[in-house]
Amino acid sequence: MSDFWLYFNLGLSHVLDWTAYDHILFLIVLCAAYTFASWKKLLLLVTMFTVGHTLSLLLAHYHIVSVSSKVIEFLIPVTILAAALFNLFTAGKEKKVEKMGIFYIVTIFFGLIHGLGFASFYNAIESDAGVLPLLEFALGIEAAQIIVVLFILIAAFIFQSIFRFNKKDWVLVVSSLVIGMIIPMLISNWIF
Template identity: 65%
Template sequence: MNEFWLYFKLGLNHVLDMQAYDHVLFIVVLVAAYNFSDWKKLLGLVSLFTLGHTISLLLASYSIASVSSSVIEFLIPITILITAFFNIIASRKSNHSEKIGLLLIITFFFGLIHGFGFATYFNMIKDDTTILPLLEFALGIEIAQIIIVIIVLIISFIFQSFLRFNKRDWILIISSLVIGIVIPMLIENWSF
């Protein structure tokens, strides 16, 4: 049971660590276009991201696949940037949810990329060759992401209900703020 909490907390801290806020930025921009009524879609998106993240960790743990850390560090801000631009483009449509199929595929793929970014560290601390630590870690990631989703939905509700931001403006503001934060990350990790 002690080992479960170790890997579970590691998953929680991986997402909620403000020193490595790229994960939080991705979830924030992913959730920006949704409301509480979309909780099933959001749970699906977040779970697909976790699944992609877990698969890439699994592939790296068993030396099936590896990707250069410099490439991954460059691709992570790209995934956030693409998601933000997707929101901006989709906000022109009356129903952002119509694009959910494409967003599901993109989210899973981006989960793969983000997982490879953590693979080296995870492999260094993992002292077990079984899959169990990976699943415990994934559960921690999933719970942390759900916490972020709830916080973003509450903030979104406050801004849209009480401060009277319309949904389109909210999406544009959040996506633009995230783009402004991600561009320096992109420049910093430019490796070409």
């Protein structure tokens, strides 16, 4: 049972590590257009991201996929930028966007990229104990993501209800702030 908490806590700290805030930034832009009223769709999106993240760790752990860490460290901020830009161009058009099943597929793909960013660290701490530690780690990631999502939804509620931001402005401001934060990360990891 102590191994469960070890890997669960590792998943929690992976997401909630404020020094490695790329995961949180991605969650912020992923959640920006959602409210408590659409929590089921948001939970599905976050879970899709976890599935992609876990799948890439599994593929990397068993040496099925190997990607240069420089490429992954560049692609992680690209995924955040892409999600933020998507928000900027679709703010206020939720009805059209919700019909796009591709959004879920892209979220899984982005999860794959983010998972590959953590694969070398995970492989260094985990020998060949099987899939169970990876699933325990994934549960920690999912729990941490739900914590972050709750904070984001509470912030959205406060700004949209108390400070009277309309939803479109909230999405535009949050996405723009994330873009401003991600550009330095993109430049420092530039591979071209």
